Amino acid sequence: MRIAFSVLFLATQLAANTALAQTAAEREACQADFEKFCKGVEPGGGRVVKCLSDHLSELTPACQKVVKANSPG
Template sequence: MSKLSFVAIAFAVAFSGAASAQSADPRGACKADYDKFCAGIAPGGGKIIACLNAKRDQLSATCKTVLDSRKK
């Protein structure tokens, strides 16, 4: 395998892992939705999650996925 092929594969693996990690992080995956729908909600006691769930039909697909994964 050439060095260039190895580097290309390494970058692909690194970036796919970073994307997965970000989508699993509710702060990263739901930040735009929070800013749009729940910016006035103070953190604590699950209030932000409750706000996002109340706006579920308007959320991004990534944020919905992260919220669903937290229910398990």
């Protein structure tokens, strides 16, 4: 049981680290666009992605790619 818990914990940590790295890269790709178009938007609930989606044609190509990858549908 203890070994199974350790393996599960390790797998969870590796998955979290991968997700954090991806989020940091996405944040970097869209930081300037967020500040320009969505500065007053409160993060959470998909509000930032929605705001950036509303300005999709005005975003940098790197941020457009991130928004398209994170948009539902």
